[in-house]
Amino acid sequence: MEHAVVRVLATAAGEREAYPGLLAAIGESLGCAGAMWLPGEDDEFHCVETWPAGAALGAALVASAAASGPVSAEGTFAFPLRGVGVMAFATTGPLAFDDAMLATLESLGTQISVFVERCRAVQAVQTSEARKTAILNAAFDSIITMDHLGNVVEVNRAAERTFGYRADEMIGRELAALIVPPSLRAAHRRGVRKYLETGATSIAYHPLELEGMRKDGSEFPCEVVITRADLPGPPLFCGYLRDVTEVHERERDQQRLMEEQAALRRVATAVAEGSGDPRRVFGVVTEEVARLLGAQSSNMVRFDAGEMATVVGGWSEAPVSNIPVGETVRMDGDTASARVYRTGAPARIESYASLDGELAESLRSLGFQNAVAGPIFLEGRLWGAVIVSSVEPEPPPLGAEQRIADFAELAAQALANAQSREELAASRARIVAAGDEERRRLERNLHDGAQQRLVSLALTLRLAARRHPNDADLARAGGELTFALEELRELARGIHPAVLTERGLEPAVASLAARAPLPVEISIDLCERLPGPVEAAAYYVVAEALTNVAKYASASVVSVGVGRSDARALIEVRDDGVGGAVAGRGSGLRGLADRVEALGGRFALESPAGAGTTLRAEIPCGR
Missing domain, CATH: 3.30.450.40 (GAF domain)
Incomplete structure (x- = not known):
């Protein structure tokens, strides 16, 4: 029986594949039907395999064996598989169990338990590797593992797509020769040697931007983060790389757009x-x-x-x-x-x-x-x-x-x-x-x-x-x-005023001054008469200003100056009154400003409170 069990354990591909053979090996040796019981999520034992198929065994004996070791009762016996479950057997004939048989069953239980635990450990590793591979291959970023010699150990599919190599073309080869541009390889190798000698590095765990190189020799910007795997033995390094070409293009496009918008705003x-x-x-x-x-x-x-x-x-x-x-x-x-x-x-x-x-x-x-x-x-x-x-x-x-x-x-x-x-x-x-x-x-x-x-x-x-x-x-x-x-x-x-039409601006202004209720000082320096519209505008500027001075300024004297400079007539009326004048809507001054501006001129008013008022007008003369 022991030899039959050992053969099953040696040839079985896994836990589930071994159960039928184990039940058969023990059952045939003892002339019994057998069943394999495993605990479920509800902490109750459940039958997962029988030999011959369809054999039925009660659960009471199974629970007892799981709790106290090999047991037998009324043509049935069971023995535990430590940390795994229970094997139970039944026969229609009498069963004779001595100490040697119990020791044999206990030894078989131990061997089977060790086998199952080993199968489950292998399965856990395989599942972990499959999960890791799936995660790596689903990642958008390139992930490359490098050993302490600088050689590639593992790559994901994103790295294959990014750099243009197949995984079998990269694994086992020096990383620097594959994806590091020639101008940066010496620095890369020095960095690896420095880390191995001193444990010091300036780039581990910190994202930085470097140039990467594809299989065809073309270079591109990539963001890189390097970490060391926390495993025993020689160090392993994981590099996480992201092609940031599109990021740079978007940044350039955004910068161009900002520059264009700024230029358009200035225009x-x-x-x-x-x-x-x-x-x-x-x-x-x-x-x-x-x-x-x-x-x-x-x-x-x-x-x-x-x-x-x-x-x-x-x-x-x-x-x-x-x-x-x-x-x-x-x-x-x-x-x-x-x-x-x-x-x-x-x-x-x-x-x-x-x-x-x-x-x-x-x-x-x-x-x-x-x-x-x-x-x-x-x-x-x-x-x-x-x-x-x-x-x-x-x-x-x-x-x-x-x-x-x-x-x-x-x-x-x-x-x-x-x-x-x-x-x-x-x-x-x-x-x-x-x-x-x-x-x-x-x-x-x-x-x-x-x-x-x-x-x-x-x-x-x-x-x-x-x-x-x-x-x-x-x-x-x-x-x-x-x-x-x-x-x-x-x-x-x-x-x-007829005098303006007949004799010109100077006599017309003199006439205004003569009728004014306060002294008016006149200074007119014109070599020739101004154009008719300009002359009329200048006259009405002086007339309105003198009227306002008489009504509101409380001034003691007012001065009027008219001249010409660079094809522009210059008119200025200044008083020493109370100031505070405003060329607001509805005032005569606003009408004067409209008249001056209609001729392409400029109209300005300075009237600080308590410091008098100065009115200036500049009107193009047309030649």
């Missing part, structure tokens, strides 16, 4: 802050778009009649030269700007080397090798183009056309703003001119009509009063008429 700010002249915006656009695309030069052109274009903006990085602003060029031959001129669509020139035309030759002479251009549309019409040029052989980056389009749209907005300002200024100037003309018409009508009739009536009343010196009513009527005539003349002067 948009220039557009928002721009005056009527968009040339500053053109300069900002050309510089920002060139820097964004890594080019050395950029131009903006306006398309003119006759296949001509005028350079309206430009930027270049020293020592690169550029076509000067203001120069006209012909849209002939094959250049980026000429293509935009002909098609109204973005254009790209990969190389100017073999292109024809006067402009292409000029660009070659300046050292330019390639260019990309985008159209500028104003109110649906092709207005011009933005051209970015490079002296480097590399072609313009992909997507450059769309980036230029974003800047071209802002340039178009600056043009539209300037055009709107020009139209608004022209409209305001027309309104002011129409108002002044209407004032002059009213003044003439009053002078030639009602005023003349009142003067004639006054003469008639004087003659009548001389004939009837004692007629009090005639004398009173004559006085009232004289007063009314003076009021009408004052009204006419307020509408539009």
Whole structure:
């Protein structure tokens, strides 16, 4: 029986495969039926195998054997398998158990227990290895195990995909020769030797970024963490590597986007802050778009009649030269700007080397090798183009056309703003001119009509009063008429002073000063008369200022200065009053500011409390 059991244990592939053979070996030797009982999760014993198949044995004997050792009762016996379970047997004949038989059964139980424990240990190791392999192969990161000699011990599938090797091509070979670029191998080997000699390392357990090398020799950035396996024997190292190429690309894309957004904000700010002249915006656009695309030069052109274009903006990085602003060029031959001129669509020139035309030759002479251009549309019409040029052989980056389009749209907005300002200024100037003309018409009508009739009536009343010196009513009527005539003349002067039209600004200002209720110091330095609209605006600035001083300033003196500098009329009215004036909506000063700004001028008011008021106006003279 013992020999039969040993043969089963020697040939069985595993625990479950051994149970039928063991039951058969013991049962045949003793002429018994047998069963294998194992404890379940409920701590109760359950029959897992019988011999012959289907044999039934009670559980009471099994529990007793498990608790106290080999037992027999009424044709049955059982013996425990330490830490495993119980084997039970039954026969229809009598059973004779002596001490030798019990010792044999106990010995068999021990042998079978050792065998089962060994099988379970092997199975646990196999399960652990399978689980570890599954985890490693499911990992997205590359995992490589290296021994103390620097040779590869194990790799996962992610490492195979990342580096292009099969596992059998890597295992047993030096790691440095496989995935470390030649420029870093010496440092890698020194680091391994230093760790083995001293136990010191600067990279273990700390993530760092290094260059890795694929099977084809291409290099790529990877993030690496190295750990030492906590196992007896020579050290094993695990390296966890992640290809961060896409991370770098996303970071570069994000950086490019941030730079583009910052450049667009700067251009948009220039557009928002721009005056009527968009040339500053053109300069900002050309510089920002060139820097964004890594080019050395950029131009903006306006398309003119006759296949001509005028350079309206430009930027270049020293020592690169550029076509000067203001120069006209012909849209002939094959250049980026000429293509935009002909098609109204973005254009790209990969190389100017073999292109024809006067402009292409000029660009070659300046050292330019390639260019990309985008159209500028104003109110649906092709207005011009933005051209970015490079002296480097590399072609313009992909997507450059769309980036230029974003800047071209802002340039178009600056043009539209300037055009709107020009139209608004022209409209305001027309309104002011129409108002002044209407004032002059009213003044003439009053002078030639009602005023003349009142003067004639006054003469008639004087003659009548001389004939009837004692007629009090005639004398009173004559006085009232004289007063009314003076009021009408004052009204006419307020509408539009005839002296301004007939004699100019200086006599008109002198007339205002003469009627003012406080001293007025006048300083007018003009070599010739100002244009009519400018002269009228200057007059009304002085008139309104003097009126405000008389009403609100409590001043002792006011000074008026009028001059001319760099084709601009300069008007200044200063008093020593209480200050605190505000050019708010609804005030006469606000109306003056509108009049001055309608002529393209600037209006400023300084009125600190207690320190008087200074009013300044600058108005372009048109020549």
